[in-house]
Amino acid sequence: MNHSQLFRNIKGKRSFLCVGLDSEPDKIPSSLLKGKDPVFEFNRRIIDGTHKFTVAYKPNVAFYECNGSAGWETLEKTANYIKENYPEIFLIADAKRGDIGNTSKMYAKAFLEKMPFDAITVAPYMGEDSVTPFLSYPDKWVVLLALTSNKGASDFQYHNEDGIKLFERVLTVSQKWGNTDNLMYVVGATRADMLKEIRKIVPDHFLLVPGVGAQGGSLEEVVKYGMNSSCGLLVNSSRGIIFADSTDNFDKVAGEKAEEIQTEMEKYLMERNLI
Numbered sequence: 001m002n003h004s005q006l007f008r009n010i011k012g013k014r015s016f017l018c019v020g021l022d023s024e025p026d027k028i029p030s031s032l033l034k035g036k037d038p039v040f041e042f043n044r045r046i047i048d049g050t051h052k053f054t055v056a057y058k059p060n061v062a063f064y065e066c067n068g069s070a071g072w073e074t075l076e077k078t079a080n081y082i083k084e085n086y087p088e089i090f091l092i093a094d095a096k097r098g099d100i101g102n103t104s105k106m107y108a109k110a111f112l113e114k115m116p117f118d119a120i121t122v123a124p125y126m127g128e129d130s131v132t133p134f135l136s137y138p139d140k141w142v143v144l145l146a147l148t149s150n151k152g153a154s155d156f157q158y159h160n161e162d163g164i165k166l167f168e169r170v171l172t173v174s175q176k177w178g179n180t181d182n183l184m185y186v187v188g189a190t191r192a193d194m195l196k197e198i199r200k201i202v203p204d205h206f207l208l209v210p211g212v213g214a215q216g217g218s219l220e221e222v223v224k225y226g227m228n229s230s231c232g233l234l235v236n237s238s239r240g241i242i243f244a245d246s247t248d249n250f251d252k253v254a255g256e257k258a259e260e261i262q263t264e265m266e267k268y269l270m271e272r273n274l275i
Helices: 005-014 040-055 067-085 103-114 128-136 166-174 188-200 220-227 250-271
Strands: 019-021 057-059 090-097 119-122 142-147 184-186 207-208 233-237
Touching: 005 220, 005 250, 019 040, 019 090, 019 250, 040 067, 040 250, 057 233, 067 090, 067 119, 090 103, 090 142, 103 119, 103 128, 119 128, 128 142, 128 207, 142 166, 142 188, 166 188, 188 220, 207 220, 220 233, 233 250
Parallel strands: 019 057, 019 233, 057 090, 090 119, 119 142, 142 184, 184 207, 207 233
Antiparallel strands: none
16 A cells, blocks of 8 residues: 555545554453454454544554464454455554664564555664665565654654754654655654654654544644644544443443544645645
C-alpha cells in the first residue's frame, strides 16, 4: 500500500482513525475468559464492530509477546483475521524495533514477511543501518519514532545542539533513507503544538499520532497543525474505544465510539475539501 492508496482509503471511509489493539486480558469482559483464546475473540469482535469507521489497526506487540508462544499465536491470528476479512485495512505492528543491521533484518522478516503487517514502528536511535532493512520490502512502511508524548521524551528528544533538537535531526536525516511511500513518523497528540514545526520539516509524510482520547490529546489541535493536502494523518485511539464498555455489548459500544471519532474526522476532511 503506497501513499496514494492510503489517502484513497481515507477518502473512501471519510476517516483517518487507527484503532490500537492493546488488548489486556485483565480488562476484557469476564464472559470471554472461558474460551480457548479470549484475547483473539475480544479482538475479533472489536474489529468486526469498528472496521467501518477505521482505516488502520495497530496491535501493540508487547500485549501479546508477554504471554509467550500463546500470545504470538493470538497476534498472528488477529493479523490474519484482519487481512482475510478487511484487506483494505492498513495494519501496523507497534513493535518499536531497531537494532544492528542483521538483527533488524530478522525483525523485518518476522513482521513484514512471516506476518501480514503493512508497517512496523521502529526506533531511530541506532541510525540508518538499523532502519533500512525494514525499508527493503515493497509496499511496506517504517513508522519511525520522532516525538513521543511520554514523560521521558524530554530526556533525549528535546536535546538541543547548534539550535537543532534531536527529534528534528531524526526527521531531517531519516528522509534520506526512505520516501513518502514507505516512511511515516510517530508524533504524540499530547504535543500537538509541535506539529506546526514538524510539518515544516516533513510536509508531505504521513504522521501516526497516538494519544487522542484516554491520554488527553485533542483531535482538533492535531488536525489544525498536522493535516496536509493528502490528510497526512493516522490518529490512533486505543483504550477510549476498545475498553469503553466492559459488558457483553463491548463491541457495539466500541463501534459507537469509533463512529463518533469518524464523524468528527469527516467534518475536518470536508472543511479542508479533501472529500
